[in-house]
Amino acid sequence: MDDRRQGGKLKKGDLILLLCILALSGVIWLAVHFLKGKGATVVITDADHTRITLPLDEDTEQRFYSGDGWNVVEIRDGRVRVTSADCPEQICVHHSPIDTTGETIICLPHKLTVEVQ
Numbered sequence: 627m628d629d630r631r632q633g634g635k636l637k638k639g640d641l642i643l644l645l646c647i648l649a650l651s652g653v654i655w656l657a658v659h660f661l662k663g664k665g666a667t668v669v670i671t672d673a674d675h676t677r678i679t680l681p682l683d684e685d686t687e688q689r690f691y692s693g694d695g696w697n698v699v700e701i702r703d704g705r706v707r708v709t710s711a712d713c714p715e716q717i718c719v720h721h722s723p724i725d726t727t728g729e730t731i732i733c734l735p736h737k738l739t740v741e742v743q
Contacts, residue, residue, distance in 0.1 A: 665727045665742030668706045670699060673737035682706065682725065682742065693736035706740060708733065 636644070670678045672692035680686065680701060687700045687709070697711040697718060705723035708731055718733035724742050731740040 663727050664704065664725055665729075667743050668699075668701060669739075669741045669743055671739045671741075690738060692733075692738045695736045697733055697736055697738050699740055706742065707731070708740065711736065 665682055668680045668682055670680070670690060672690055674692075678690075680688075682701060682704050685702045687698060689696055689698050695712040697713075698709045700707055700709045705725040707723035708718040708721065711719050711733060713733055713735040715735075718731050718738070718740075721731045724731060724740070727742055729742045732738070
């Protein structure tokens with residue numbers, strides 16, 4: 627009989643390797659999660675490549691005409707979101723508010739991009 631098979635049980639080395647991989651994954655996730663900083667500004671780019679920069683620490687609401695429609699972008703309590711739009715699927719409106727550097731909200735029909743920097 628083959629001594630290498632143990633009926634599907636994990637060997638001690640396999641278990642140690644699995645635990646090391648899980649621990650390393652957890653450390654990487656925590657580093658990425660906590661090293662991302664809160665953004666300071668919001669850059670809004672429309673279909674004509676017009677860039678508007680707004681501070682994240684000043685509450686405001688503005689309507690942007692882009693492509694074949696409009697979007698209302700709101701900055702409140704250090705977070706930005708699209709509150710309304712006349713695009714068909716409303717994906718940008720249903721997107722969660724963003725506040726971390728590198729996060730974006732995109733409205734493809736209107737070619738509007740909202741990015742935290």
